Amino acid sequence: MSNLTNQLISNILFWLSRKKWLVIAFFISVSLFYVETPEGLTSDAHRTLIIVITALILIVSESIPLPAIAMLILIMEVVLGVDTADGVASSFMNDAVFFIMGSLMLAVAIVHQGLDKRLALSIINVTGNKTWRIAFGFVFFSALMSSFIGEHTVAAMMLPVALALLRYSGKKPHQTSNLSSLLLFSIAYGCALGSIGTPSGGGRNAIMIGYFSEFNITKISYWDWIKYAYPMMLIEVPIASLILWLTFKPKKKILDSAVRKLKVSVAKDGKLSSNQVLSMIIFIFVFFSWIFLSPSIGLGIVALMGVFFYLSFRLIDWHDLTRRTNWGVVILFGSVISLGIQMNETGAAKWLADFILHSLSNSIDDPSNLRWFFSVIVSGIMTNLLSNAATVAILGPIVLEMGGDPIILGMSTSIASAFAYLTIVASPTCMIIYSTGLISSKDYIKAGWKLFIISITLLLLISIFYWPILS
Amino acid sequence: MNVLIAISSKHHSESTLKAGMKVANAFSASSTVLEVGEKINEFSMKEVYMARERIESWNFDRPGVDVLEWAFNYLCKEKLINDSSIERGFPKNTLVENSSRRSEVFLEKGKAKNISLIIRNGEIIEELRNEVQTGDYDVTILGGSKSGNLSFDMVQYIESSIFIVKNFQTQKKNKILLAVDSSKGSKKAIKHCVGIANAFNIEVEIITVTKDVKLRKANQNITEYASKFLRRFNIKNKIIFEEGDPVDVIPKKAGNDHILVIGSSSRGPIKTFFQSSTPIKILKKCNCPILVVK
Numbered sequence: 001m002s003n004l005t006n007q008l009i010s011n012i013l014f015w016l017s018r019k020k021w022l023v024i025a026f027f028i029s030v031s032l033f034y035v036e037t038p039e040g041l042t043s044d045a046h047r048t049l050i051i052v053i054t055a056l057i058l059i060v061s062e063s064i065p066l067p068a069i070a071m072l073i074l075i076m077e078v079v080l081g082v083d084t085a086d087g088v089a090s091s092f093m094n095d096a097v098f099f100i101m102g103s104l105m106l107a108v109a110i111v112h113q114g115l116d117k118r119l120a121l122s123i124i125n126v127t128g129n130k131t132w133r134i135a136f137g138f139v140f141f142s143a144l145m146s147s148f149i150g151e152h153t154v155a156a157m158m159l160p161v162a163l164a165l166l167r168y169s170g171k172k173p174h175q176t177s178n179l180s181s182l183l184l185f186s187i188a189y190g191c192a193l194g195s196i197g198t199p200s201g202g203g204r205n206a207i208m209i210g211y212f213s214e215f216n217i218t219k220i221s222y223w224d225w226i227k228y229a230y231p232m233m234l235i236e237v238p239i240a241s242l243i244l245w246l247t248f249k250p251k252k253k254i255l256d257s258a259v260r261k262l263k264v265s266v267a268k269d270g271k272l273s274s275n276q277v278l279s280m281i282i283f284i285f286v287f288f289s290w291i292f293l294s295p296s297i298g299l300g301i302v303a304l305m306g307v308f309f310y311l312s313f314r315l316i317d318w319h320d321l322t323r324r325t326n327w328g329v330v331i332l333f334g335s336v337i338s339l340g341i342q343m344n345e346t347g348a349a350k351w352l353a354d355f356i357l358h359s360l361s362n363s364i365d366d367p368s369n370l371r372w373f374f375s376v377i378v379s380g381i382m383t384n385l386l387s388n389a390a391t392v393a394i395l396g397p398i399v400l401e402m403g404g405d406p407i408i409l410g411m412s413t414s415i416a417s418a419f420a421y422l423t424i425v426a427s428p429t430c431m432i433i434y435s436t437g438l439i440s441s442k443d444y445i446k447a448g449w450k451l452f453i454i455s456i457t458l459l460l461l462i463s464i465f466y467w468p469i470l471s
Numbered sequence: 472m473n474v475l476i477a478i479s480s481k482h483h484s485e486s487t488l489k490a491g492m493k494v495a496n497a498f499s500a501s502s503t504v505l506e507v508g509e510k511i512n513e514f515s516m517k518e519v520y521m522a523r524e525r526i527e528s529w530n531f532d533r534p535g536v537d538v539l540e541w542a543f544n545y546l547c548k549e550k551l552i553n554d555s556s557i558e559r560g561f562p563k564n565t566l567v568e569n570s571s572r573r574s575e576v577f578l579e580k581g582k583a584k585n586i587s588l589i590i591r592n593g594e595i596i597e598e599l600r601n602e603v604q605t606g607d608y609d610v611t612i613l614g615g616s617k618s619g620n621l622s623f624d625m626v627q628y629i630e631s632s633i634f635i636v637k638n639f640q641t642q643k644k645n646k647i648l649l650a651v652d653s654s655k656g657s658k659k660a661i662k663h664c665v666g667i668a669n670a671f672n673i674e675v676e677i678i679t680v681t682k683d684v685k686l687r688k689a690n691q692n693i694t695e696y697a698s699k700f701l702r703r704f705n706i707k708n709k710i711i712f713e714e715g716d717p718v719d720v721i722p723k724k725a726g727n728d729h730i731l732v733i734g735s736s737s738r739g740p741i742k743t744f745f746q747s748s749t750p751i752k753i754l755k756k757c758n759c760p761i762l763v764v765k
Contacts, residue, residue: 006739006740007630009739009740009741010628010740013627013628013741013744014600014627014628017624018594018597062512062513065513066513066514107518107521108521111521111524114528116525116528116529117529152518152521155518155522156518156521156522156525157525159522159525159526160522160525160526160528160529160531163526163529163531164529164531265529324521325517326516326517326518328513329513329514329517424512425512425514425515427514427515428514428515428518428519429518430515431511431512431514431515431518432515432518432519432522434509435508435509435511435519435522435523437508437509437534437535
């Protein structure tokens, strides 16, 4: 009996030690509930902010599964009386969530076609066998492709190409070197840079476009976004390549035998299959639909059209698609976007924006210029701690209420959320390269801080000199 | 008896695997070699698995498989796997995903009973705890960690006995230092000590440390019992009485040329959680392999 009791107590203690942030979040939310509502804040807004704080603690700590966090947000919204069950349900699903769901499924369908070997051959044919050209090619092609088909898809396809080059250049599976860091970070940072280029580069872009339209600020089309963001991506590609080259200068300046072996290995696979051709045609159709049809039918519906074709042409079956799609992320973003909408509707976002501006004005005479720095730096830091889409979903409603030009602030926030260079958990791309066991967490800081600062500076220059011309 | 041997990489885990297999053989135990890889956060889990599938389509191994292959080769070298398996080589094509965080390579039965090779991904303490619960292990063997918190968590939350292989040199002739007192855990420690002494073929020093000379008599019975018990198995031993705080004296006495065997504390989990326990404190200070028997 005493053994059983001790075991039960031990289990409880273990649970508490692993779930301490859940317990802390619970006590913080209960304490905040009983704190008097600050002046200027409505009771609904007060309760919405409690949910935001709880959600942030749980997302950063990952003490419970993501879908559980999503459900907790929805439950709290209804139980705390922020909205009715039907109201929460309708804000839970919108075009941005369709887009996130559709693009995650598209990613699975595209990766499933096994186009990575073709990709390897195309890249190597262009770059040749000099290491610096290969690294530059990795950054450039990763950025180019991820701007259209999303960063995770590209990272999953590019990773074997990098590993093949490393293995064929004589590196053992766990052998770390500057060459492995150079090639892997070229993929991760290339994908991050590319994800700002178009709305389909990342779910967060669709979230921001959704907020622009939901809060009646403006309508940003796929093409408008490209005009705003693509130049920055193109400028950053050579800068990032140079930073990576200087940080991880490899001993081998030419990878001739690795390139030769890679070509031989890829050549074994023969010509493109008809399914691979069809899958490329479908994606090109989706891309043009994003440009020409999305203003009228939405980005999410276009993504779902793509999934519909992949399924209908049996390029992937439903079982494979569901098994590989991260449904937890879809549900979480649905609920975080719903929370973002509640922040706007209850006035919580406006109150928070005013509070931040007021706090800044205590230390600086004219806080108006600091709105931009606040949006970008907070977005950049948050994205490295939680996830870029969650950052935009929570920060978006606040920055759009800060005054100034909401388009510049919104675009800057969304773009800064791609500066996920500093930590392993910053984005799935960072985690994908880390999971190879070939790089350490310190490597992220080594190259990341330089690119982080340069990206912020470049974004500042673009938002001052280029964006005003567009509007 | 089931033994779980946790390894991380061939550079850091060679002594753990060697010591672990010796212990498993001594107890004629089924043994499982477990590699715990990095935790993948939930936001990225599916994407990382998708990337791994692509890596495997190029005939490259996913991370962690090379560590298991190295462990397999060690087992082959030591003839712990049957000859037909050795001839066929490492069967990486039998790697099967049991759950999202656990995969297993299926091996034929070896000479030393069952041997399993497993990869898990996640936080080390959680994964070890889950594995111990599913496999009903008696002893968990792992390498020495610099983190004191991990040692605490291991002893506090893992239900099996814990053997931490800290600074273990296979070439060096160690002795066993069996620390006993009048607690219940000491008797279990004495029984396990027999297996360890047989595994490494070494003699035993039985130590009892009291804060007060007057308490020495209380511990005399258990030391004599231990000595008699070991002699029954033809294990050479001698008794040492020391005065002082066991937390200071035992690690000092153990130095780096002993394998310390100690029973777990009889303190309840809550008291241990807030005040720690003598074995945990000793484990944190010790610079040699240590077995905490539960």
